[in-house]
Amino acid sequence: MREFFGNHFSNALSDLPGLWGYAAWAAALAVPPFIILLYFLKLKRMPVQVPSTYLWLRSIEDLRVNSIWQRLRKNLLLFLQLLLIFLAILALLRPNWAGTTLQGDRFILMIDVSASMAATDVQPNRLEAAKREALKVIDAMDSGDHAMVIAFSDTVQVVEEYTSNRNKLRRAVEDLKPTQRSTNFSQALTVASGLANPGRTGFKKEDVKTAEAVPATMYIFSDGNFPPTAQTVGNLTPEYIPIGEAESENLAITEFGARRNEEHAEKLQAFALLENFGPEDVNVRAELYLGPTMIDVKDVEIGAKSSTGVPFDLADVESGVLSLKINATDSLAVDDAAYVAINLPRPAEVLLVTADNKALDTALSNLGDRINLDTRPPSFLAEEVYRIKAAGGLYDLVIFDRCLPKAEKDDANTPTPMPQANTWFVGAMPKLEAWGWKPGMAWPPEKASVPQIIDIDKEHPVMQFMDLGNVRVAESLVTKPPSGGTALIDTSEGAVFSIAPREGFEDAVLGFHFDAAEAVTDWQVRLSFPVFVNNLVQYLGSGQEAVASSVVRPGQQVELRLDTVAEEVTVIDPAGQSRSVRRTKQNTYNYTAAEQVGVYQVRDKGKVLSHFTVNLFDSAESDLPPKDNLQLTKGTNVKATQALEPSRQETWKYLLLLALTVLVFEWYIYNRRVYL
Amino acid sequence: MTTVSQTLLSPQVLAQLERLELVTRKIFRGRLKGERRSKRKGQSVEFADFRNYVHGDDLRFVDWNMYARLDRLFLKLFLEEEDLHFYALIDASPSMDYGDPTKFMYAKQLAAALGFVGLIRADRVRIETLGQPASLRSPILRGRSSVWRLFDYLEAIQCGETTSLVQGVKNFCLRNTGKGIVVLISDLMDKKGYHDAFRYLLAQQMDVYIVQVLSQEELEPGLVGDLRLIDCEDSDVAEITISAPLLKRYKETLNSFVGGVKEFCSRRGMTYLLAQNKLPPDQLVLSYLRERGLVR
Numbered sequence: 001m002r003e004f005f006g007n008h009f010s011n012a013l014s015d016l017p018g019l020w021g022y023a024a025w026a027a028a029l030a031v032p033p034f035i036i037l038l039y040f041l042k043l044k045r046m047p048v049q050v051p052s053t054y055l056w057l058r059s060i061e062d063l064r065v066n067s068i069w070q071r072l073r074k075n076l077l078l079f080l081q082l083l084l085i086f087l088a089i090l091a092l093l094r095p096n097w098a099g100t101t102l103q104g105d106r107f108i109l110m111i112d113v114s115a116s117m118a119a120t121d122v123q124p125n126r127l128e129a130a131k132r133e134a135l136k137v138i139d140a141m142d143s144g145d146h147a148m149v150i151a152f153s154d155t156v157q158v159v160e161e162y163t164s165n166r167n168k169l170r171r172a173v174e175d176l177k178p179t180q181r182s183t184n185f186s187q188a189l190t191v192a193s194g195l196a197n198p199g200r201t202g203f204k205k206e207d208v209k210t211a212e213a214v215p216a217t218m219y220i221f222s223d224g225n226f227p228p229t230a231q232t233v234g235n236l237t238p239e240y241i242p243i244g245e246a247e248s249e250n251l252a253i254t255e256f257g258a259r260r261n262e263e264h265a266e267k268l269q270a271f272a273l274l275e276n277f278g279p280e281d282v283n284v285r286a287e288l289y290l291g292p293t294m295i296d297v298k299d300v301e302i303g304a305k306s307s308t309g310v311p312f313d314l315a316d317v318e319s320g321v322l323s324l325k326i327n328a329t330d331s332l333a334v335d336d337a338a339y340v341a342i343n344l345p346r347p348a349e350v351l352l353v354t355a356d357n358k359a360l361d362t363a364l365s366n367l368g369d370r371i372n373l374d375t376r377p378p379s380f381l382a383e384e385v386y387r388i389k390a391a392g393g394l395y396d397l398v399i400f401d402r403c404l405p406k407a408e409k410d411d412a413n414t415p416t417p418m419p420q421a422n423t424w425f426v427g428a429m430p431k432l433e434a435w436g437w438k439p440g441m442a443w444p445p446e447k448a449s450v451p452q453i454i455d456i457d458k459e460h461p462v463m464q465f466m467d468l469g470n471v472r473v474a475e476s477l478v479t480k481p482p483s484g485g486t487a488l489i490d491t492s493e494g495a496v497f498s499i500a501p502r503e504g505f506e507d508a509v510l511g512f513h514f515d516a517a518e519a520v521t522d523w524q525v526r527l528s529f530p531v532f533v534n535n536l537v538q539y540l541g542s543g544q545e546a547v548a549s550s551v552v553r554p555g556q557q558v559e560l561r562l563d564t565v566a567e568e569v570t571v572i573d574p575a576g577q578s579r580s581v582r583r584t585k586q587n588t589y590n591y592t593a594a595e596q597v598g599v600y601q602v603r604d605k606g607k608v609l610s611h612f613t614v615n616l617f618d619s620a621e622s623d624l625p626p627k628d629n630l631q632l633t634k635g636t637n638v639k640a641t642q643a644l645e646p647s648r649q650e651t652w653k654y655l656l657l658l659a660l661t662v663l664v665f666e667w668y669i670y671n672r673r674v675y676l
Numbered sequence: 677m678t679t680v681s682q683t684l685l686s687p688q689v690l691a692q693l694e695r696l697e698l699v700t701r702k703i704f705r706g707r708l709k710g711e712r713r714s715k716r717k718g719q720s721v722e723f724a725d726f727r728n729y730v731h732g733d734d735l736r737f738v739d740w741n742m743y744a745r746l747d748r749l750f751l752k753l754f755l756e757e758e759d760l761h762f763y764a765l766i767d768a769s770p771s772m773d774y775g776d777p778t779k780f781m782y783a784k785q786l787a788a789a790l791g792f793v794g795l796i797r798a799d800r801v802r803i804e805t806l807g808q809p810a811s812l813r814s815p816i817l818r819g820r821s822s823v824w825r826l827f828d829y830l831e832a833i834q835c836g837e838t839t840s841l842v843q844g845v846k847n848f849c850l851r852n853t854g855k856g857i858v859v860l861i862s863d864l865m866d867k868k869g870y871h872d873a874f875r876y877l878l879a880q881q882m883d884v885y886i887v888q889v890l891s892q893e894e895l896e897p898g899l900v901g902d903l904r905l906i907d908c909e910d911s912d913v914a915e916i917t918i919s920a921p922l923l924k925r926y927k928e929t930l931n932s933f934v935g936g937v938k939e940f941c942s943r944r945g946m947t948y949l950l951a952q953n954k955l956p957p958d959q960l961v962l963s964y965l966r967e968r969g970l971v972r
Contacts, residue, residue, distance in 0.1 A: 045904035045915055051771040051779075051894065052865035053907040056935060059926040060916055586773040 087659035107147040112222035114153040121248035121331040130221035152413030153181035180554040186229035224627030242626035249278030251328040252622030256338035270312040276302040311409035341611035354401035359514040359524035361535035378403040390419030393587040422540040427513030451491030476511035504586035560589040572638035574598025689958040760799040761856025775891025783861040785957040788872025806844025841866040844872040
């Protein structure tokens with residue numbers, strides 16, 4: 001009761017100046033006794049002469065039996081009037097309770113649905129807690145307030161546009177599903193500020209603003225586990241509602257891979273990185289499985305807030321799926337297991353078109369069974385077999401040694417027909433506009449003589465582990481890379497080796513060749529040459545690697561290169577759902593539904609072709625304790641707040657409404673004589 | 677019928693009433709020769725029987741044709757026709773002076789209609805009020821020529837007598853000991869009750885008709901508000917606040933009251949009829965009283 005009236009009685013009094021205030025209250029309190037007085041004075045009945053009171057007396061005799069109720073009934077109007085006055089006085093007292101309210105009238109509810117929101121440190125999980133908080137905001141909205149619901153992980157989804165329909169908003173929030181993706185708040189902020197500040201759709205200063213920018217409050221329901229962004233919030237007022245317990249423990253596998261042993265190529269080594277995000281040291285048992293069989297166990301001690309690497313030696317594992325599980329009882333389950341698929345290596349299909357090139361032949365044959373080498377003379381290019389195979393994408397890499405594929409009608413105005421494969425031109429350059437060719441132009445262009453190698457692009461996989469300081473070149477074509485391409489070997493005369501993408505394939509063009517008879521270069525006798533060929537075939541041949549080196553994270557697209565020509569393969573996800581994937585023009589299969597962490601099986605009509613795995617491997621997601629401050633942009637810190645601000649919930653309107661209802665009821669009773 | 681008062685009954689009503697006659701379930705002995713068959717043999721045109729001539733019989737009734745044939749004297753007997761006593765007893769208490777038309781006016785009209793029927797059929801008609809002192813006797817009217825006297829007498833009766841129902845009926849019975857039909861026209865709103873009064877009438881061995889006249893206002897009260905009801909007869913006061921339950925209760929009381937009277941009457945061979953002042957009296961006579969068997 002104290003809280004109900006709070007200090008408002010004294011407030012109401014102090015609102016009125018001094019003596020007048022007391023007088024006014026005295027007047028108000030004097031009304032009920034006055035009404036009662038009036039009621040007793042009023043009880044003068046109108047005299048009416050009737051022929052006989054005989055029947056009337058007999059009628060009221062019966063009613064007098066329950067006289068207390070009769071008296072009450074007689075005074076019903078009095079009670080109604082007293083109730084009316086009581087309600088009016090109560091309304092004057094301005095009773096209220098400490099409620100909560102929202103600031104502003106436009107809200108953007110941004111709900112984190114990333115992997116970390118599946119943590120169970122709050123019951124039942126963080127996403128449900130975030131939903132609860134968001135529903136509280138929706139419930140506190142006044143009619144006329146607009147809100148929008150945005151779910152964000154590494155992508156953004158506007159679940160509900162600006163609307164004042166609270167039911168729609170409520171349903172949108174309740175329908176949110178957790179994902180296992182990582183968090184990218186920058187995109188979410190871009191979308192939110194774009195929707196909230198429509199004026200920013202103009203690019204130049206003088207652009208007409210399409211709509212007035214409306215300030216909005218942006219509620220972020222998240223654990224704050226994401227890096228600061230470079231976005232500005234515009235006229236959004238960010239409010240950060242942290243979800244989760246500050247003392248949440250979590251143990252995560254943040255890295256897990258397998259690779260061939262450096263010394264013994266037939267042996268595999270697995271390596272895992274375990275991270276402890278909790279405040280205490282933890283002993284954990286890491287179990288390594290090959291398929292369903294446990295093959296190794298290691299007990300690991302990890303210090304608080306630190307990480308430990310765990311290596312496993314795998315003696316005779318050829319292929320299969322390795323999974324690592326830690327038996328941790330922590331809040332987040334998704335990072336307690338990691339998977340890696342080891343598939344049988346598939347040899348790359350390489351076509352070498354050459355008159356005679358001993359150096360290349362030797363270097364390629366050194367690669368052994370990693371490639372299927374098919375060496376043909378240049379005349380092969382005119383054959384039908386080549387056309388079909390090249391157009392069908394059956395080669396991974398075609399090497400043109402001093403020759404070019406020819407169109408059926410070959411003249412100066414026809415560009416080179418390129419195969420559906422990666423290509424490497426040695427001492428030749430394709431007649432393509434991208435490489436500087438124009439219809440009618442003399443081809444190939446002039447060669448530069450004695451180019452001095454200045455620089456090589458060691459970052460590029462093709463040029464890794466190489467030193468070309470001792471390589472000399474007598475003459476070379478200048479291979480100016482087209483846009484999007486990269487010059488891999490720069491010389492004093494310009495680039496002599498460049499690589500450039502073409503419709504999903506890549507073309508490498510080397511300006512000189514290795515024919516020992518012509519002695520154009522001495523590269524083929526250098527140590528770097530076989531390394532270079534190895535790199536190049538591995539990069540451009542891109543046969544299926546034994547161990548998937550790249551990490552696929554939930555939500556990413558998976559590009560599958562398979563040893564099949566099937567138009568369609570089936571991918572079965574960890575939940576057992578199958579989905580068919582069509583072959584692309586680039587001879588790959590792009591799978592876009594890798595939302596779950598786990599092992600995915602690729603099948604062609606029931607036959608298992610290969611596996612690939614999806615892992616979280618995100619320290620930011622696994623680091624569970626919510627951040628106290630959200631660093632939205634550089635320098636903008638948003639402190640954790642409660643979504644709802646305490647405020648005074650007025651009730652006098654409802655009291656007056658009730659009083660009015662009582663008045664109408666009283667009027668009805670008085671006029672219609674309807675008694676209970 | 678030029679002498680007939682327009683206020684009591686219209687000529688059209690009188691024309692309709694002319695076809696009726698008063699009926700009694702009992703056959704009474706009249707005093708004068710009337711138009712009713714009697715148990716007695718007497719002088720009329722209707723032949724009843726023969727009997728042997730005895731010395732002293734009126735020679736006028738000897739059947740001479742029979743004498744010529746059989747050479748014996750026979751006397752022709754005819755059915756005797758006699759008159760009927762009809763009494764209309766009007767309650768003239770102040771409570772009858774309510775309603776539109778007033779219940780009293782209604783009573784007078786009803787008495788006029790019935791009296792008229794009686795006069796037309798050569799019955800003896802006597803109109804009395806309850807308040808009439810025991811010693812005072814009202815005139816007996818007989819014959820069509822007395823119709824105007826009947827109406828004049830009725831018009832002269834004033835409302836406002838304070839005699840109770842019992843006392844009035846008792847006085848009536850003391851005055852009129854003969855047999856006949858008595859129609860009591862009253863609202864029966866007497867706080868002392870109607871039972872004793874009815875018992876006096878029963879003791880008379882008369883053919884008793886009770887017509888209870890109630891006004892529309894009594895049947896369906898249109899009162900509203902907090903009221904102080906004052907009885908016009910004894911100034912009794914009832915304080916009421918009109919409400920739906922009270923009105924309902926009033927109706928129940930009224931129904932039980934009317935039902936009580938009806939049952940009392942039917943158990944004792946009296947005929948009861950509830951008349952409402954909005955129903956024209958001629959219609960009451962022509963349809964309701966005809967159904968009850970008072971007129972034919």
